[in-house]
Amino acid sequence: MITLPLDEKTARSLKLGETVYLSGPVVTGRDEMHLRAMSLPDESIPDDLKGAVLFHCGPIMSRRDDGSWAVIAAGPTTSARMNSVEAGFIRRFGIRAIIGKGGMSEEVSEAMRETGCVYLAATGGAAISLAEGLSKCKGCEWEDLGMAEAMWRFDTSRFGPFIVAMDSEGGSLYRNVTESLVRDY
Amino acid sequence: MIKLPEPVEDVVVNLLRLANTKLPMDIGWALEAAAGWETNEIAYSQLGAIMDNVKKAEHIGRPMCQDTGIPVFYVRGRFDSTISDSIRAGLERATKEIPLRPNTVDPLTRENPGNNLGQGMPIIHFIPTADDFTEITVLPKGAGSENMTRLGMLNPADGEAGIKRFVIDAVLDAGGRPCPPSIVGVGIGGTSDVCVAMAKEALLQPIDEENDDPVLNRLEGELFQSLNSSGLGPMGLGGSTTVLAVRIKKAYCHTASLPVAVNIGCWATRRASAKISDSGVEYSQGVKL
Numbered sequence: 001m002i003t004l005p006l007d008e009k010t011a012r013s014l015k016l017g018e019t020v021y022l023s024g025p026v027v028t029g030r031d032e033m034h035l036r037a038m039s040l041p042d043e044s045i046p047d048d049l050k051g052a053v054l055f056h057c058g059p060i061m062s063r064r065d066d067g068s069w070a071v072i073a074a075g076p077t078t079s080a081r082m083n084s085v086e087a088g089f090i091r092r093f094g095i096r097a098i099i100g101k102g103g104m105s106e107e108v109s110e111a112m113r114e115t116g117c118v119y120l121a122a123t124g125g126a127a128i129s130l131a132e133g134l135s136k137c138k139g140c141e142w143e144d145l146g147m148a149e150a151m152w153r154f155d156t157s158r159f160g161p162f163i164v165a166m167d168s169e170g171g172s173l174y175r176n177v178t179e180s181l182v183r184d185y
Numbered sequence: 186m187i188k189l190p191e192p193v194e195d196v197v198v199n200l201l202r203l204a205n206t207k208l209p210m211d212i213g214w215a216l217e218a219a220a221g222w223e224t225n226e227i228a229y230s231q232l233g234a235i236m237d238n239v240k241k242a243e244h245i246g247r248p249m250c251q252d253t254g255i256p257v258f259y260v261r262g263r264f265d266s267t268i269s270d271s272i273r274a275g276l277e278r279a280t281k282e283i284p285l286r287p288n289t290v291d292p293l294t295r296e297n298p299g300n301n302l303g304q305g306m307p308i309i310h311f312i313p314t315a316d317d318f319t320e321i322t323v324l325p326k327g328a329g330s331e332n333m334t335r336l337g338m339l340n341p342a343d344g345e346a347g348i349k350r351f352v353i354d355a356v357l358d359a360g361g362r363p364c365p366p367s368i369v370g371v372g373i374g375g376t377s378d379v380c381v382a383m384a385k386e387a388l389l390q391p392i393d394e395e396n397d398d399p400v401l402n403r404l405e406g407e408l409f410q411s412l413n414s415s416g417l418g419p420m421g422l423g424g425s426t427t428v429l430a431v432r433i434k435k436a437y438c439h440t441a442s443l444p445v446a447v448n449i450g451c452w453a454t455r456r457a458s459a460k461i462s463d464s465g466v467e468y469s470q471g472v473k474l
Binding site for chain 1: 238252290295297350354360363416422451453
């Protein structure tokens, strides 16, 4: 169990293949959120994006009668879609952990090694189980991007499980698997 | 105008709810069988997390995956031109009621209308037959798997070996992105457009049924073996469960062509059908078109 926010020392101490649960603030973001944040000057960036744990996720949200938000389902989206912007994003905002599925590129792995960030693999499609760990929605930024693409803020409690699939030393379970794939034609 | 025992709009809402909240039984069984033979610890934990999630989603009646996809509809049997409007109305209502995630956007401006509609949406395929029923099938298709689609216009000389190489590369190059263990839909033959459509239709067939065509049945088995000995595993994290099934459809093609298409279905290959006859509506979760 890791209490957020995550500091560099803790991020660097996480070992490849380890299972972790998180408690504390998490933000969501995918394609459009990355583009929006990268296009804005520093003074327009929400404070909670700096040093954040970023969940690659476009949740299903429902607005309650009192105006607050309830999470219906929230599993990881395919991280590789963000490969082309993520290295710059990690460096600029000091992202400490990314939660996603499918893994990311060598370029992203290098940025993670440099800055002290890890990639946590969530089970793709496990949207009901994962939503149980999102204890409270604290609203969203950039709602004009649409439900899936907005940056949602959550308080989490025993959120997981996640597998450390890319560590901050350049290790990657995805690379290990890809390098040993058997193509039996 | 054809009179049906239940408004099509209501049937469409029921279909979308069924497909999104309840995994077809044949896929559930395949996941359980896979967990039984999987020896890789991480792979086993992924399969366990998937099965837990499936049970919870069905129990509380919520979509098992937040990507409720683009619903692809197939309408077969007797129908008239009003059915498209009813399907659209049902989808818009289901988006609010279930709820589904509003996924459709303008491809260029990326503007989201918020109701899963928009130009060309939803996709509806029509198959008129002389039957005295209307069968509506929905396949909600998530983008993680859909984005891995491949079409290859192979040369006839590439033959069966070329087809196998193309399918194996498509699945293994996709890695963990389409949420394996996958169901691999393959189209062989036709023209380019028909080939891709067949690869998607193949995902509708229950995976515990043998292919009627003995040659395709053998090919499905061989590809299943090869892919599961690749080591890719659930979510691309390693293991011996890369695919739950390979399903192939074929059509005749030009003598100078050998089209092959791969359309991957994630583990949550969601499908539901309603057969509407004069006497009532029957729901099921796997059909052959």
